Amino acid sequence: MDTFANMQTWGHEQVVFSHEPSCGYFGIIAIHDTTLGPSLGGTRVWPYESTDAALKDVLRLARGMTYKSAVAGLNLGGGKAVIVADPKRADRESLFRAHGRFVESLGGRYITAEDVGTSPTDMEFVKRETKHVAGLLNLSGDPSPVTGYGVYVGMKASAKMRWGKDSLEGKTVAIQGCGKVAYYLMQHLHAEGAKLVVSDIDKAKVAIAVEEFGATAVAVDAIFDVQADIFAPCALGGILNDDTIARLKVEIVAGGANNQLAEERHGKAVEARGILYAPDYVINGGGVINVYGELQGWTMDRAKRKAQEIYDTMIRVYTIAGRDGIPSFEAADRLAEERIASVRALKRMWLAGDR
Numbered sequence: 001m002d003t004f005a006n007m008q009t010w011g012h013e014q015v016v017f018s019h020e021p022s023c024g025y026f027g028i029i030a031i032h033d034t035t036l037g038p039s040l041g042g043t044r045v046w047p048y049e050s051t052d053a054a055l056k057d058v059l060r061l062a063r064g065m066t067y068k069s070a071v072a073g074l075n076l077g078g079g080k081a082v083i084v085a086d087p088k089r090a091d092r093e094s095l096f097r098a099h100g101r102f103v104e105s106l107g108g109r110y111i112t113a114e115d116v117g118t119s120p121t122d123m124e125f126v127k128r129e130t131k132h133v134a135g136l137l138n139l140s141g142d143p144s145p146v147t148g149y150g151v152y153v154g155m156k157a158s159a160k161m162r163w164g165k166d167s168l169e170g171k172t173v174a175i176q177g178c179g180k181v182a183y184y185l186m187q188h189l190h191a192e193g194a195k196l197v198v199s200d201i202d203k204a205k206v207a208i209a210v211e212e213f214g215a216t217a218v219a220v221d222a223i224f225d226v227q228a229d230i231f232a233p234c235a236l237g238g239i240l241n242d243d244t245i246a247r248l249k250v251e252i253v254a255g256g257a258n259n260q261l262a263e264e265r266h267g268k269a270v271e272a273r274g275i276l277y278a279p280d281y282v283i284n285g286g287g288v289i290n291v292y293g294e295l296q297g298w299t300m301d302r303a304k305r306k307a308q309e310i311y312d313t314m315i316r317v318y319t320i321a322g323r324d325g326i327p328s329f330e331a332a333d334r335l336a337e338e339r340i341a342s343v344r345a346l347k348r349m350w351l352a353g354d355r
């Protein structure tokens with residue numbers, strides 16, 4: 001893989017490879033774009049089969065964070081880190097303190113947080129070496145309540161776009177996955193009088209949805225065939241693909257899962273079936289809003305108020321899609337790029353703080 005060619009194609013500013021032999025640390029930090037502020041994104045621990053695989057992942061994820069924070073209206077750029085290791089490794093202090101030292105060496109250009117394979121406890125080790133870390137124990141904590149709330153308001157905006165009013169009362173929502181985000185989403189939907197149909201590979205989680213929210217349970221794979229108004233993917237990525245899109249019997253897809261489109265062309269395929277698609281990184285932005293809130297010292301209520309803006313952002317995305325005749329997932333990218341370009345243009349004027 002030609003790293004510089006990829007950085008040039010995708011617009012990355014900086015990629016840092018780090019090695020600490022004492023604990024066998026091999027890590028990559030990718031900073032995509034810092035026009036809006038310091039780059040922020042989690043640290044993923046994964047046993048990548050090659051350096052190229054790790055690099056490809058970190059470049060893709062860092063770029064995704066630029067877009068996610070930009071549309072969420074945050075003063076943050078996009079970055080990400082990967083550590084090539086077994087996520088179950090026991091010697092976590094040395095691994096994450098080594099990581100913290102490399103994060104610190106970037107002087108605040110990159111702020112880290114937890115991600116796949118890491119936990120708030122790991123971030124406490126990072127914290128011993130750098131202040132450029134969020135998602136710590138006893139601070140903003142689990143982002144799922146804010147994410148679930150953001151998905152709920154984004155779903156209402158999608159309903160407004162599709163049906164002319166945003167009430168979800170009496171609507172049927174098919175939810176894939178009954179995990180943390182889905183739980184808070186279900187709370188709001190149930191309170192508004194929506195009917196829920198759910199699936200999860202974990203039977204205990206399904207039982208909670210049935211008991212607390214009166215949900216109807218279906219088999220794991222049957223969720224794609226449910227006759228409903230809205231399909232809410234809240235489990236895995238890649239679930240909008242050649243097989244599933246053809247099966248959907250809904251008018252809106254709006255859920256919290258990351259990377260819902262197996263490939264970009266599936267964003268067009270969903271819309272070709274007349275289904276309105278809420279771009280994942282816009283509707284699930286509550287998670288990064290929560291982390292930003294921690295950095296700013298916000299309360300959960302303040303973070304939720306910020307997440308409420310997802311409603312207007314979704315409307316803006318759909319409006320751009322209509323204006324430019326493009327699918328909604330491309331409109332989301334355009335909204336992010338327009339915000340970054342407008343802030344970048346402002347920076348042409350010199351201020352005393354600039355050097």
Ligand code: NAD
Pocket residue numbers: 142143144145147176177178179180181182199200201202205220234235236237256257258284285286287288
């Ligand atoms: P979670 O682990 O609590 O929930 C995921 C659930 O999906 C689990 O209950 C799991 O058993 C279930 N699941 C796995 N495979 C399944 C399948 N084939 N069919 C049905 N259910 C299946 O995770 P979460 O924090 O709720 O996150 C859910 C999704 O939202 C993920 O894609 C995550 O990346 C994304 N997301 C989460 C947040 C957040 O704040 N937690 C923020 C942004 C995006």
